[in-house]
Amino acid sequence: MRIAVAGGTGTVGHHAVAIARERGHHVVSISRAEGVDLVNGRGLEQALQNVETVIDVSGIQTLSTKKAVDYFSNATQNLLAAGKKAGVKHHVALSIVGIDKANSGLYAGKLVQEDEVKHGGIPWTLLRATQFHEFVPMSIKAASVGPLVLVPTMATQPVAAKEVAAALVDAAEAGPRGRIPDLGGPRPEQLKSLVAAYLAKTRQKKRIVPVHVPGPMGKAMRKGALIPAPGSAVGRQTFLEWLEALDAA
Template sequence: MKITVAGATGVVGTRLSEIIRQSGHQVSAASLSLGVDTVSGKGLEAALAGTEVIVDVTNAASFGDSAALDFFRASTKNLLAAAAEAGVRHYLALSVVGTPSLVESDYFRAKMVQENLIRASNRPYTLLRSTQFYEFISGLIDTGADGDVFRLSPAFMRPVAAGDVAALLAELSVGAPLNDIVEIGGPDQFGIDEIARIYLAANEDERQVVTDPSASYFGVELTAGALLPGAGARVATEKLSDWLYQAMAD
């Protein structure tokens, strides 16, 4: 089977492409650095030729203003059009747990537009919503920077390893389209402030974390449970402590 990975050189795309190859399928790697521009459409026709499944793990370079919305609207429309032209039988895309509750944020509003475009396309699809990646915890902490401290919400989340998300995407890519949403979260639940303290301590960073229930999350004040997956979500296996140990060893 030929599977096109759009966003193949990103955090998830790199891992996903390798898993698919190891399982014996052909991967068409599509990314800007490889000459495929999903926003302009350049290179898409060639990348999708003969493709049965497309996995969309593209991401916007900017989270603010209209940049994310412009990216996801143009990229998703072009990918869907190219998928229709190529006769792709399954459009699988990565989204974010909590997206419908966070649309006051520019980024999450853009992700909602992406999801809606896919659902309205009449193409067989599956949407995988994931919680925050361990790999992006540093960036999450930085959003709360306030002088020499970090002001972060105690709202709960279940962060997950990008490798576990890639593994589930690979599994879904070779299955039948669900025309529905699947969720995945990590095995442990933490407050965002607690995650920050654990991460900073592991990196021997002595800066302090201040718990602030009004602290925003990418422009949104969080409500209880907004970042938690539903009861039927897949539970990933890699724990934050194990990921941190490996990250410190590398």
């Protein structure tokens, strides 16, 4: 199968590209680094020539609801329009568990993306996954103020990015199935504990400052609304196993 991975150089995308190639598929990686811009559509038509299936793991790092909505609206519309023109038969998109319970910031953008995919005119599959293990170092970097790191009170169930990528390639191979079961990690965790473990492992002397996030987003974080419901798909690698594997990477 000829597969295009939008966001192919990202946290999940580079795994999806590698896994699909290992399984014998012809893979086109789509990213700005490779000359394709989803937001303005530059290079998309050429990249999608003869592509049968698109896996969209593209994204943006922002806390702004407007920026997230604008990005996912433009990128998804452009990707779907170019896909229809190229004759793409299946559009697979990665989303986030719990976005309908915390619809602000990135989550609001993902809700818009899901709606675009459902009404985009190409048979589709949607996979919602929890935060990746890599979310922890990313959040530390974004929320550090000198020797302090601000950590929201958050129940989470992190999953390995590589396992998410494998699930997306599975979905591409299976054909359009609409929304498939959510995917989470093997165990529920508290973000504060994960941050502490990462800081200790990487020998960073930072003090954790718990933050009570207000509004629906904060409530969803605290109450476990961002954790998959019973019966969801479950990954294998725990956060601590991922952390130990960093030494071998």
